[in-house]
Amino acid sequence: MRFMSKKLQRLQSALLDWQLDGLLLTRRDNIAWLTEGASYYVVDRAEVGVASLFVTADNVQLLAPDNELPRILAEEPMPFECGHKSYSWHQSMDSVLPQGRFGSDQRLVGYQDIQPAMVALRQGLNTNEQHRFRALGREAAKIVEGVARQLRPGVSEYQIEAQIAAACLSVGIRPVCTLVAADERITAFKHPVPTRKALERMVLITLGAEREGLHVSLSRLVHFGELEIALRQRILLAANIHADILSATQSGRTWSAVFADITQSYQQWGFDGMWRCHHQGGPAGYGCRDFIVTSVTKGNVEVDTAIAWNPTLNGVKCEDTFMLTQNGLENLTRSDDDWPKITLQRGALTFS
Structure with a gap:
């Protein structure tokens, strides 16, 4: 049974402190932390995965290309309720993102860089x-x-x-x-x-x-x-x-x-x-x-x-x-x- 994890609650509370409408997580370390072990990787040495989690104050969406989504849904851990959206592998993820004040764990134009804050938020092992x-x-x-x-x-x-x-x-x-x-x-x-x-x-x-x-x-x-x-x-x-x-x-x-x-x-x-x-x-x-x-x-x-x-x-x-x-x-x-x-x-x- 999936539930609202304490980590997700911490992250959603942090959105208010960071004055953000949403947060895009793509780095494998942050994905693994939030999901208790998922990685969304294909290339082993890549720092980022092939899918992202988009977190807002009241929901989470898994964003993935349509050629990656089936395996992720079938095999990767997800300890909380999560919707999902797919897009064609030859298109940009921007096509499924809403408008707003967003943060990202990567340096993206128009997004607030929250990676240093994410490292601090991850401290403390359950x-x-x-x-x-x-x-x-x-x-x-x-x-x-x-x-x-x-x-x-x-x-x-x-x-x-x-x-x-x-x-x-x-x-x-x-x-x-x-x-x-x-x-x-x-x-x-x-x-x-x-x-x-x-x-x-x-x-x-x-x-x-x-x-x-x-x-x-x-x-x-x-x-x-x-x-x-x-x-x-x-x-x-x-x-x-x-x-x-x-x-x-x-x-x-x-x-x-x-x-x-x-x-x-x-x-x-x-x-x-x-x-x-x-x-x-x-x-x-x-x-x-x-x-x-x-x-x-x-x-x-x-x-x-x-x-x-x-x-x-x-x-x-x-x-x-x-x-x-x-x-x-x-x-x-x-x-x-x-x-x-x-x-x-x-x-x-x-x-x-």
Whole structure:
């Protein structure tokens, strides 16, 4: 049974605040958020779908080309009452839009750009989203760790990427960001897109995984043979910075205050200014990061928010996705397997 969802009520209330008669949503992240998982995509890497939702104060209309509408109606989730209008694939969607003061999550002439406001409106995960997040995080971690355990020197970064992608797609997970760096490429590049480079001794794997609109991110490091003392020390230092950041991520604090603590942690552990070499992450949800936290980021940390920090030192990175609940931070990208962990204490808080 479909009903008036709380998300739709929030969005329709926001129309009054934004002084709009209606709102056109076409971005896949916003569609997935409002519908609890629909995407309306055909081209996998496209930011926008092939259909839109037009929201007014008292109704919602699905707008789609006539060649796309049947499948969307039959297979995509719709948790609230929604009408629909179609138009010929060779015509513009403008033919089914009324006149008025409208907003859009894309930059369109004559429409108010509401995408920044939509990102803010999306914050806060409901019970259904939290369950979906936990399942996605566990599965994504099992996939990366499962592939990592089977690696042997000589395999190429391309082949590692292919193994991860195949495992993800088989369970309905989209590998939206798969980064693989072998040996010297770990230090050389912060976002190492896979190449034909063959693994010799060490590899860093990063996965950004999406399912039903939700995203988790995680990184795992694999080393063959005995760890050098200097590398072992850098891994421990990066883990300590990560623990500091997690400890600073508390409900009610401003994002800018958390970022100030991030820079202070790098300094405390002997890496003053190294935070400048790569972004540190931020809240996740319907994007790998809904936004990247900096010193000028506005707003406060809220409960029921997923957060993925990724402190990075030369040659090492710590990255997992957590959910901030009333009871504290919960690691979403923790598999049930015995992947090696570093456990650190910050006051009464334990991180591993």
